[in-house]
Amino acid sequence: MTQIIDGKFVASQIRIGLKEEAEYLFKLTNKKPGLAAILVGDNSASKIYVNSKNKACNEVGFHSVVKIMDSSTSENELLDVIQKLNSDDEIDGILVQLPLPKHIDEDKIIEAISPQKDVDGFHPISFGKLVIGKETFYPCTPFGIMELLKYYQIDTIGKHVVVVGRSNIVGKPIANMLVQKKEGANAIVTICHTASPDISYYTKQADILIAAVGKANMITQDMVKAGVVIIDVGINRIEDANSSKGYKVVGDVDFENVKEKSSFITPVPGGVGPMTIAMLLTNTLKSFKQKMNIK
Numbered sequence: 285m286t287q288i289i290d291g292k293f294v295a296s297q298i299r300i301g302l303k304e305e306a307e308y309l310f311k312l313t314n315k316k317p318g319l320a321a322i323l324v325g326d327n328s329a330s331k332i333y334v335n336s337k338n339k340a341c342n343e344v345g346f347h348s349v350v351k352i353m354d355s356s357t358s359e360n361e362l363l364d365v366i367q368k369l370n371s372d373d374e375i376d377g378i379l380v381q382l383p384l385p386k387h388i389d390e391d392k393i394i395e396a397i398s399p400q401k402d403v404d405g406f407h408p409i410s411f412g413k414l415v416i417g418k419e420t421f422y423p424c425t426p427f428g429i430m431e432l433l434k435y436y437q438i439d440t441i442g443k444h445v446v447v448v449g450r451s452n453i454v455g456k457p458i459a460n461m462l463v464q465k466k467e468g469a470n471a472i473v474t475i476c477h478t479a480s481p482d483i484s485y486y487t488k489q490a491d492i493l494i495a496a497v498g499k500a501n502m503i504t505q506d507m508v509k510a511g512v513v514i515i516d517v518g519i520n521r522i523e524d525a526n527s528s529k530g531y532k533v534v535g536d537v538d539f540e541n542v543k544e545k546s547s548f549i550t551p552v553p554g555g556v557g558p559m560t561i562a563m564l565l566t567n568t569l570k571s572f573k574q575k576m577n578i579k
């Protein structure tokens with residue numbers, strides 16, 4: 285029997301816990317965890333993400349600031365905003381929604397965020413700590429995947445995890461998290477990517493397959509072995525004449541067919557996606573507690 289991994293449910297449980305903890309901490313300190321999200325330009329998917337993050341913050345009782353900046357914003361203007369947020373005592377987490385307009389150097393922007401407020405876990409200091417197994421802010425999507433594996437008690441020790449995709453946001457961090465000599469990890473990890481001549485050679489060996497490529501339905505039934513655990517990180521829009529919006533959202537995995545062969549599988553939507561925001565809030569609360577010196 286295939287079990288569908290219900291990320292929406294797990295994320296809602298996490299959010300309930302965060303709300304309770306934020307209420308308790310407010311009574312204790314009279315302060316709220318604060319998150320600032322910056323959106324530059326008018327990418328429609330990014331607007332939806334930033335709005336969802338803002339709504340989620342309000343629901344759990346965090347302080348939330350959204351800064352919407354014009355697509356013509358210069359790199360220096362954006363750096364100025366980040367500097368102000370770095371020294372704003374009401375802000376514990378700073379998130380710059382990616383991608384940024386082409387004229388802005390993404391690396392420079394990420395490096396300008398104070399590592400103490402790097403709730404996205406994208407700063408080289410955060411990422412370096414992750415790689416060497418030190419306590420840090422974990423990037424939210426990989427962190428969410430780790431939580432889902434834990435919640436469903438999916439064993440990773442000595443299992444072959446195949447990650448398809450080598451992005452800095454998902455592929456590289458999740459591979460590095462799963463390879464750690466730590467509880468919930470200890471896996472054997474392979475990363476394959478666009479330069480891999482035959483991706484199915486690797487995916488067929490996976491006990492756990494993590495697809496994070498951004499190509500609709502690219503993982504098909506013939507590419508996996510029976511009993512595989514499927515974690516689908518893809519969020520792809522494809523045309524759908526039956527939908528009023530004219531499109532539907534699908535993952536990187538051909539869900540209906542691959543489902544038959546898998547032991548666990550995340551749906552899209554409702555799998556990994558909702559976990560990303562839950563972990564962003566988790567990181568923001570962690571940053572607030574670090575600032576307040578609360579264990």
Ligand code: GUN
Binds near residue numbers: 381382383404
């Ligand atoms: N763009 C796509 N995913 C993310 C994310 O997790 N954080 C930010 N800041 N931008 C993104």
